[in-house]
Amino acid sequence: MCSARGGSPSLDRNGLQKLLYGDVKATFGLSAQPTVRVIKKVVDAYSTLATQARAGLLGNTTSRRYRKAMGSPVAFRPEAAQPFDDRCLSWQTDTRTVSIWTVDGRMRGVRYTGAADQLKLLAEYRKGESDLVQRGGKWFLFATCEVPEPEASEPVDFIGVDRGIVNLAPTSDGMNYQGRGLARYRSWCARKRAELQKRQTRSATRRLSRRAKKEHRHATHVNHKISKEIVSNAQRTGRGIAVEELGGIGERVRLRRNQRGTLSSWPFHQLGQHLAYKARQAGVAFLEVDAAYTSQRCPGCGHTAKANRPTRDRFCCRRCGLAGPADVVAGVNVRDRTRSAWVFVTMPVPAPA
Template sequence: MKLVVQVKLLPTPGQASALEATLRACNRAADYASTIAFEQSLTSRNDLQRAVYTDVKATFGLSAQPAVRAVKKVVDAYATLKAQLKTGRLGPAHSKRYRKATTSPIAFRTDAAQPFDDRCLSWQLDARTVSIWTVEGRLKSLRFACSADQLKLLQGHRKGESDLICRGGKWFLIATCDLPNPEVAEPVDWIGVDRGITNLATTSDGTNYQGRGLTRYRRHQACKRAELQAKRTRSATRRLSGRTKREQRHATHVNHRISKEIVAVAQRTGRGIAVEALDGIRDRVRLRRDQRATLSSWPFHQLGQHLAYKAKRAGVAFLEVDAAYTSQQCPRCKHTERANRPTRDHFCCRRCGLAGPADVVAGVNVRDRARSAWVFVTAPAPSP
């Protein structure tokens, strides 16, 4: 399994200036290569490299390997765009978003991330420094900061490219670590997890992780942003810039904490984890205007990703099941009706009278579906 490790660089002002100039040069080169790829319909890495390699080196001041990385970044970007168009993620062919994506070359921000391989970047992990190529020469003994766990991952499992990024005036390196896949234990049972907005996660055991604190935090941040935006001063603008992504980082921390606790319980009890497959839920529902911000900021997908990779790392089985009617179906008699859920918080079966918290009932239904689905997942294939 692959994990990414993000370390913070600690450059001097001169080193930061060289890193900034390097990102600008690499992304200008990528813009140039993207224009050539779009105009000449070049999708092959070798074809595009033959067309732009000499110009990229001469015009933008890149050495051989950074020029190759810039070309590869462009090819990967067009491959991603092609996949998004094929799967319909940019809408139908007549939509404005689709036309905008297909009628102009892909553009790269001046501070977009740039990949570096081991020829351009070397790690001195004992000294906690890196040596990195820049347009102003190679920077040696560039210090970085990370935790002891991150350093252990880098020492034992770092592999492949590392991305240089600038975020809010701070510099980071994101390295890929390739860990061996742990053996997934056969689950003795399942923990069903129902994800929601009012309650971020509710398990079939009855454990409830409320979203009230996160909602309150989002409202506080929205009020602060509105106050600063209303002032229209340079100081307010600086403060707004300093608050960038603070809300997102807080939501990520909450999801990490929830997923860590659920995986720990599953590992201790020998059970697997099952969640609903909620892909495309934002496209399937129609909301009032005052509800749209709440749904768009609902971090359910990230919580599912955290559960999946933490479970895989711990050797815990993880499964996604059909989400249809999990909150309206009675787990005892299987009667399904909208009236079974008279309010958001309560469930009461109209046939057998089973009653309880609606989110817990949904978690139990997810658990029951995982029990049935796991039989088909682990069943041996029929012999020819």
Template sequence: MKLVVRVKLLPTPVQALVLEATLRACNRAATYAARVAFEEKVFSRNALQKLVYTDVKATFGLSAQPTVRAVKKTDDAYTTLRANLKAGNLGKAGSKRWVKATGSPVEFRPDAAQPFDDRCLSWQYDSRTVSIWTLDGRLKGLRYTGQVDQLKVLAEHRRGESDLIRCKGKWYLLATCDVPDPEVYEPVDFLGVDRGIVNLATTSDGTNHQGRRLTGYRRHHARKRAELQARGTRSATRRLARRTKKEHRHATQVNHQIAKEIVSAAQRTGRGIAVEELDGIRDRVRPRRSQRDTFSSWPFHQLGQHLEYKACRAGVPFIAVDPAYTSQRCPRCGHTERANRSDRDHFLCRRCGLAGPADHVAGVNVRNRARSYGVSPARAKPRAWGRVLVNAPVPGPD
């Protein structure tokens, strides 16, 4: 499993100036390489490196390895751009957004993250210092700090590049760590998780993680954003960007807390986790105009990602099931009908009379669908667990 550990650098004022000059020079070099690649239509890494290597070293004062990393950074940027164009993330060909993305070369911000490999950056874990290449030579004894558990992961599993970034005047290193996956146990049952807007997550045990506080928080920020957008000043634009990032951090923290509780409950009881496969739901569902903002800001995908990686890290089996009819199917008699769910909060089976909270019933259906794939309470034979899509039964005539 790939994890990213962020440690905070503690440079002196002189060291900070050297780091800033180095970061800006590397980004100017990458921007220059991107412009040459765009003008010459050369996007192969090796061909681009032959084209700009000498000029970058002479013009921007970089040594050999930082020059290679700057070219690689440019190549990665154009690879990402091509992937987004192919996936349609930048609109259709010829659209305004598509033309803007393809009509000019890629540019890098002066303080954009810069990758450093082991030739340019070395770690001294015992003394908690790093030695990093700069324009003024090797900067040794640069102290860093971080959380105890993160520092332990860093010392034991760090592999590959580390990114130097500057955020709000503070310096950080993002280190990639290759942590071995723990052995996944064979579950005795599954914990079904239904994701929603009003209730962010509801488990088959009946545990409900409400999203009302997050919804209210988002509405508050939406009003503030509308006020700032109406002003249209440069100061309002800066405040708008800060407010957007703050809202995103808050939603991420809420998803982390929910995912941690669900994974802990599954691990404690020896069960696996089953969720609905909701990828592409925004393309399939057309909400009302009044619901579009809420639906587009629904953080279900991030919650699913947090559940998956936390389950993988804890050795908890994780599967995704087909979401079809999970909110309309009766878990007791199997009767499936839209009328079973009279409103958003309540479920009432028209055949057997089973009633209960709609999200809880959906969570039970997710659990039952996972059972049909791989395990029953009596235990099934071991199998390889992963992200498996379990097809839903198509409701037939009753």
């Protein structure tokens, strides 16, 4: 039933189901399918824990966090998300109702609503499990939709996007999606968090949790707006989108102590994810390229030097004199680098000899 891989235990679903199916069904008076779903949820929880341990997300094996996580049983909160398959939760998209199995019997004709585009996707492409979630006293259903992606068209050129902190997404076209408003909002949230943390009361803890969720929603909304506009521009002009590959930037960059919080709350990864999936949905080519020296290289003569960027906002080539906004120049370098990389991406695979 249990196995150990990489020092972390994992559960065998079939073995656990054979062992506990009868007891769980009889003890709680469940029917067959809900019993199977209960066991699967337990197995999934422990599998996630084992994956986190193997990936080092819980620290090393001697850390306090690791010992606490691996030495205690997984607890399930009453308000936690509950997954349902099509047997336990069925959708009637024509009447916008669902039928949900509960321990007290099946609830039929439960109405739901959503945005017009969401309802259309739900009716056409819903597939697989649905999650029932309670947030802020309201109930939500999260459904999985498998939307077919159109084949990416051959781009006539690329829009280079340089993701940053002060300027969230300057492009090679000269568009500048500034992040100063988001930075000011997050600084204000940080001050409020500090005030609430000093109180050390249950009420303050609840308010901290609500404020963190609100801050996350705000940043997500900003990233959605920026990515939607960039993808729409690329689709309208027949171009692709190019961004810097910034994986592991937290380990590569050394920052002063007062800068670490800014980097850790920097939503560049989420912005890249939004650009990628929106581009796929729109049939727009999307490519990540090496970010090395894009802010120091002159797109005119190719001269690369740290002195080319005398200030954070200004670029001035020491060889040819080309000058301009530093982030826009970086976007141009990303675009130029992608033009070269795209040739190799689309190169046909040679036939085996």
